[in-house]
Amino acid sequence: MRPADLNRLTVQESADRYVELIRAKTLTGALSTATAEVYARDVATFVLLAGEEKVLDDLTGEDVDAILLAFARKPDGRRAEPDGGLQSASSQARFRRSISALFKHATLTGWVQINPMALATVTAKERGGLRPERRALTREQAQGLIGAARDLSDGQGQGAIRGAPAEADPASGSVSGSVSVSGAGRSRRRDQRTEVRDALIVLLLSTMGPRVSELVRANVEDFYTNDGVRYWRIFGKGGKTRDVPLPDDVARVLEVYLARGRDQSPDKALLLSWRGKRLARGDVQAVIDRVQRQVDPDRRRSVTPHGLRHTTATHLLADAVDMDAVRRVLGHSDLATLGRYRDELPGELEVAMRAHPLLRRPSGDR
Template identity: 75%
Template sequence: MRPAELERLSVGEAADRYVELVRARTLTGALAVSTAEVYARDVATLVELAGEATVLDDLSGEDVDAILLAFARRPDGRRSGAQGQQSATSQARFRRSISALFKHAALAGWVQLNPMAAATVTARQRGGLRAERRALTREQAQGLIGAARTLAGEPGQGRRDQRTELRDALIVLLLSTLGPRVSELVRANVEDFYTNDGVRYWRVFGKGGRTRDLPLPHDVALALDAYLDRERPSSPGAHDKALLLSWRGRRLARGDVQAVIERVQRRVDPTQRRTVTPHGLRHTTATHLLADAVDMDAVRRVLGHSDLSTLGRYRDELPGELEVAMRTHPLLRPPRKP
């Protein structure tokens, strides 16, 4: 039986009251305006997902689970044309926002019980919805690499000083074949690439001040030299050492890399195309090197991990790999002839 003081507000009414209180806190300096607007945006999303006319007190833990999962599957509108789900950071922020609303609702007498206490969806489950972070299949990865190769071989379009085809191809090839962290990629300088005994190397400055020297596959080395010789803009100033520059001569930011991947993806055959992030390409590198029986310690060194056990997080399942393993089982192969 509900207490007499319980107000059976709709989700829309409760949201309006709560957002008004949140914005009032900015007047006293208790809350930053930008933070208040984040709360307001998340609460508006809650109204959309739960239904404006739904009574707030009628929402159960199962309803909250459904709302959290629905939010996780929503396209990330911060990226143009993005089809992937929300980032783990956005999901955690949304959960905090609606948790704060329900906590206030319980104190204000809008709900008898806080339904967040009965929510069962874990961060692992929400994160698992992000398909764009999983490794690409061999066909998908080869489609993306093929598009990058084609892009590198095409004559540039538009003004010479505004072309980015070779740069975009190089970015995709480096991410797909060497799997660097996106921070390592955008921090790279021209001087970090050198030649030793006819082999091109990239000295990667990684986490914890550690460095690793990675030999570039032949095709990647050719793309690097083509970009440096024909397209990379020369600009005086602090960014002159940066490998990856915009046509205005500024070092690329982390967010720019995702836009490059999506631009190259549009050239991939639709049957091979799948949304992927820079970190998803890091998974792709690890997965296919390990699937091809490359030594685990070598893969660890390519990715820049200090501990071999970390590789387990980067090794994703590939369709059909168990069937292939059973067809070529080492104990069932015919004995070698003397």
């Protein structure tokens, strides 16, 4: 028998009340506006998948399983694939957290008797498989992506510095050869001159592993030089900052971008859209996909910005870089968190066992 105080709200009614509550939390600072909107978007998707007229308390663990699997198969409109691509593992995990928070609140307020999330049986493998979108790129794949980014910056930036001539294709309006950005500006629309910016985005993500929010939040003034070394002051989660030195190649592309590739704009953002406004988080995936199309198909694999964060951590650690240094680069508060970003690489166990430290002969032995 249901308790007398159970409130049998429909899915739509409970969602509306819950979204109103989380948006109210932004006024007190308990939640950021961006986080509240993510929750609201996921709850709206939950309503569509569950059925707005259903009573929330009538949903079972099996219903939750079906909703999670339906979301996993739902095309992701942000992806560049023709069918939109399926939801990434990170999106599935975020969606699960969002509806779990909804049911937790519903349990406390008497909208449901039993939290059906506790009865859900869908496993991580069913929801996301091996997480190919978030898994670190192999060394060959990462080098292919970085090489494509370098080619973009060399063609559009280095040619500008060297003053190399540009050859225009009268049929397409494109420019070939070593092209200066200023030269390209006479033959290409402003929204087509983003090569150096795109190269910088891919290089920063691949070699330094910032969160995508940290990347789009960066301002020109956050990059400074100290004793001949270029640093990026990254404003991370919880108001914490970290100063990370840029690899020399990345610093050179940054200089080209600031000198030649970034349009003059009153906006202090480092990364600008072709309209001269701060680049949005959702635009970053499109940039990666655009650069990926320049990679040899044998070395190409779809990857998200967070997958490139995994790539940074995995390859720094695989190359025996000090774990605490890697933690500081990524902005983690403790080493335990770093462990989740260390992905397996093909062949690494074989290499490790071939170079086993206990089997090395002393230097005096023959």
